[in-house]
Amino acid sequence: MTFQNTLDFARQLDAQDELKEYRNEFIFPQHNGKNVVYFTGNSLGLQPKRTKKYVDDIMNDWANLAVEGHFYAEKPWWDYQERFAQPLSKIVGAKPTEVTVMNTLTVNLHLLMVSFYKPEVKRYKIICEEKAFPSDQYMFQSQVKFHGYDPKDAIVEIKRREGEHNIRLEDIVAKINEVGDELALVLFGGVNYYTGQVFDMKAITEAGHKAGAIVGFDLAHAAGNIELKLNEWNVDFAAWCSYKYMNSGPGNASGCFVHEKHHYADLNRFAGWWGHNKERRFKMEPDFDPVHGADGWQVSNLPVLSLAPYLASAEMFAEVGMEKLIKKRDQITSYLEFILHEIDSQIPGTEFEIITPENQEERACQLSVFLHGQGRSLFDYLMSNGVITDWREPNVIRLAPVPFYTSYEDMYNFGQILKEGILNASR
Numbered sequence: 001m002t003f004q005n006t007l008d009f010a011r012q013l014d015a016q017d018e019l020k021e022y023r024n025e026f027i028f029p030q031h032n033g034k035n036v037v038y039f040t041g042n043s044l045g046l047q048p049k050r051t052k053k054y055v056d057d058i059m060n061d062w063a064n065l066a067v068e069g070h071f072y073a074e075k076p077w078w079d080y081q082e083r084f085a086q087p088l089s090k091i092v093g094a095k096p097t098e099v100t101v102m103n104t105l106t107v108n109l110h111l112l113m114v115s116f117y118k119p120e121v122k123r124y125k126i127i128c129e130e131k132a133f134p135s136d137q138y139m140f141q142s143q144v145k146f147h148g149y150d151p152k153d154a155i156v157e158i159k160r161r162e163g164e165h166n167i168r169l170e171d172i173v174a175k176i177n178e179v180g181d182e183l184a185l186v187l188f189g190g191v192n193y194y195t196g197q198v199f200d201m202k203a204i205t206e207a208g209h210k211a212g213a214i215v216g217f218d219l220a221h222a223a224g225n226i227e228l229k230l231n232e233w234n235v236d237f238a239a240w241c242s243y244k245y246m247n248s249g250p251g252n253a254s255g256c257f258v259h260e261k262h263h264y265a266d267l268n269r270f271a272g273w274w275g276h277n278k279e280r281r282f283k284m285e286p287d288f289d290p291v292h293g294a295d296g297w298q299v300s301n302l303p304v305l306s307l308a309p310y311l312a313s314a315e316m317f318a319e320v321g322m323e324k325l326i327k328k329r330d331q332i333t334s335y336l337e338f339i340l341h342e343i344d345s346q347i348p349g350t351e352f353e354i355i356t357p358e359n360q361e362e363r364a365c366q367l368s369v370f371l372h373g374q375g376r377s378l379f380d381y382l383m384s385n386g387v388i389t390d391w392r393e394p395n396v397i398r399l400a401p402v403p404f405y406t407s408y409e410d411m412y413n414f415g416q417i418l419k420e421g422i423l424n425a426s427r
């Protein structure tokens, strides 16, 4: 499609958008009486209007039923997480028994590493991406130290080549082969938070398994953003937060995947009563008998007030399906890219270098843009004019035109504000 940077053209794309009704399902912060242009759904997704009812239901059940809500609420609390099995398994390409919701992301990755990072005398190394999200880096360091190894030796980061912004698949595979029989675990992001690069999880999993390692993924920026086939790809385990693309609200519950091949395995785990055999949970038996499925990794009583907004959102995703979201995602991201280049080509000395991969297979919703010739003042201008984005050192803004609620007109308006911001500053 040939794009045009005009209001008419943007509105025409909106009129054809099969998800356009969903924009009205979300609550936008206001700027001068208008919806902001929201580019940070990769950090905290907007609130769906239907979420409040899910939370109110729990509050009402608690008021009316108190302890009896565990069993007699309309959606009983004691097995509330089972309502996620259908919608979430569709979103991440899993079997219903392979997914669960609990805790928060970093906590879940730690718990999963207890089961899946099993260092031995020779095989003790972890492969991860260079500049992984800080929480992941701290997690790797502390896990490795917990097992008595030196992070400098046991953690192998896959680096970008000099002058390149993204990690090449061939370099990932080569490093996996090189570490070979010293490799215990590959734990990668599905989508890099900084560049928006989508990693080839199928190929990474294959390579990791060939080397005899376990392979897991941190899907914080992938869940609700890209197509996932965790079961088919044979991924061992994964976890994701729900507050980014999945719109569940600040700090809310995380999702986990454990491949069915591990459901009957005798693995280490940090157990608690919520992972115990469901029929016998309240018999208060002394010996732990885990549920054979991802639910077997549950530890505590469910945080139902945190799960309720996530359920509202998971059901919305299942209702729409990833296919439509991905189709719009690709088009609106391309439109944004087009607008960025329209604008920088008109302004001498300014170059918006998109460090996210150009090819559609390696990128999803996010464009990370290096603002050559501009600085933090441009970011501040955007923020004070109703464009919500974020800034990362040294000079990068990340723009995520989330397909669920972002319009093509937003992209046009953003372009106009961006241009004004640059021209105003040089005046």
Ligand SMILES: *Cc1c(COP(=O)(O)O)cnc(C)c1O
Pocket (backbone or CB within 6 Å): 104, 105, 106, 107, 133, 135, 136, 189, 193, 218, 220, 221, 241
């Ligand atoms: C957002 C994000 C996290 C956040 O972890 P929490 O435990 O939810 O605070 C972790 N890892 C990655 C890759 C992220 O993008």
